[in-house]
Amino acid sequence: MEKESKRNLGLMWLLKKLAPDFKTIADFRKDNCDSIKKVCKEFIFLCKHLDLFGGELVAIDGSKFRAVNSKKRNFNEAKLRKRLKEIGEKIDRYFEELEENDNNEAFISSTDAEELKSKIEQLKERREKYQKFLRELKDSGETQISLTDPDSRAMMNNHRIEVCYNVQITVDSKHKLILDHEVTNEVKDNNQLSKMSKRAKEILEVDELEVTADKGYHNAVEIKECVDDNIIPYIPEPDPNVSKRINIPEPPFYKREFRYDKEMDVYICPAGFELSFRNLAEIHGKLMRLYKTNRCAVCLFKSKCTRNLRGRIIYRWENEEILEEMKKRIEGNKDKIKERQCLVEHPFGTIKRSFNQGHMLMKGIKKVGAEMSLTILAYNVTRVINIIGLKELIAFLRCHSIPLMNKSSVIC
Ligand code: SF4
Structure with missing residues (x-):
């Protein structure tokens, strides 16, 4: 920017011939965090005003950006x-x-x-x-x-441990514009689904919204929160983590191969035996129903199905039907899962490759949030220019100099 302010005629005109050095530019970014975030949000509401959001399907994803902190x-x-x-x-x-x-x-x-x-x-x-x-x-x-950036955290990034921030974005399916974003220091994505979905629904001001995300967002409690708020999630089920569980069965005996009979309230196992309800247990804050059969002791497949000496136990969450319905929904709409990849990889790919921003320059989650808002703003502005054209965007901005933002809405 320092170079461009001395070379680019458009920028010279815009800055009224001011030519700030890199330190002045960095200080401006550091001292105006709230304003930068507000401008980013304002532009999102401008996009909404321009009818550039479909408001039907959004994709949520997170990506790790390296922080100013060595391992x-x-x-x-x-x-x-x-x-x-x-x-x-x-x-x-x-x-x-x-x-x-x-x-x-x-x-x-x-x-x-x-x-x-x-x-x-x-x-x-x-x-x-x-x-x-x-x-x-x-x-x-x-x-x-x-020690260098106290808010950053070590997390997996491209199969390596790096000290990063986890940036969450929500992308609308109509024009792949970024609807919302948040910089977090959460190591995993699995607690982000309901928060990001509800914020998207609020920004779009719709009664119902479809949301797609990858396996990392599959969290039963989060999915229920979405469903309760009239948000329809499409989150594929993750595979069992073979490396961490000692009682892991072989694939033909995974829980998904056990058929649930709702009327009888029993599970039918791959060997054809019924596992009936035995008792309730609270596991990780979720109320689970436990199903068992007495046939495991004499079953030929026991060694492939379980290492539990008391036989196989199937755990059913009290709201399991929400997950079953979602599974059926995904079977009939596999395109929504494929669409997710196209929707979220475009913005992250552009930010990391074209904008060359795989790492943050500022320290502290608030300042990093502002830095990311600036990047998201640049992405959205470029995209809107490509969609509607520069002249149309300038004309629209001239006619709408008043704030477009709904003050009660959430902040990016
Ligand atoms: S071990 Fe038990 S649950 Fe597993 S297949 Fe055999 S009878 Fe069914």
Whole structure:
């Protein structure tokens, strides 16, 4: 921008020949976070005014953007304990060396002993620092501590652990415009579905809205919240996590292969036996119904179905029919799942590749939020120019200089 302000005639005219240096531009961005977010939101309402949102189907997705924080300056409890153990071992080793030096005074120079003492002091200082971080983690209830950008978190990004922010976006299917976004430091996406869907419905001011997202958003409680708010979700079921579960059955015996008979309130297993209701249990805050059969002990497939000595147990959530209905809906509308990919990969691809923004430049979730708002604004402006044309957009802006935003609506 600094270069363009001295070269680009359009920008020179717009800035009235001001030529700010990079520091002034960076400070402007840092000092005007709220205004930048507001302008981004204002443009979204302008798009709505231009009838550029379909308001029928939206896709939600998250992508990780690297934060200004190296992996070395991010700690969790396990990492801190490992470092403390290593420091303890090193200190013990240095003390042993010192003792040996004392016993062989004739052969060791005093400078070696001084060096060892100074190394021990440095290690002790580092140990105190790590112990302080451990106490801070315990007091705050957080699972990680980041030193350069305290709001950033270590999370999986392209099969690697990196210190990032998780940026959530909602894209409308009509013109692939970004309807809403939020910068979070949540490591996973599975708590974002209802919040982002409800915000989209509120911005679009519609009574009903279809939402599609990937397997990472499959969270039964979140799906129920959407359904209760007249939002129709299309979220594919994730595959069982084979690496983490010890009682995992072989694929022909996954829970989805057990047919539920609603009238009889029983499950029919792949071997054709009925699993009847036994009792209720609360698991991870969800009320579950437990189904079992006495035939597992003599079943030929038991080793493939379960490693539980008491036989296979099927857990049915009290609102499982919501998930079953969604499954049926997806079977009949597979195109909606495919559409999701086209909808959300276009904006993220453009932002990361064309705009070259795979990482953030600012620190702190509020400032990173403003930085992302600026990027989303640039994406939406470019897209609207491509859709309706520059002249039409300028003409529309001239006629609508008053705020378009509904003040009661949510902020991006
Ligand atoms: S182990 Fe039990 S639930 Fe599994 S197939 Fe055999 S009878 Fe059915």
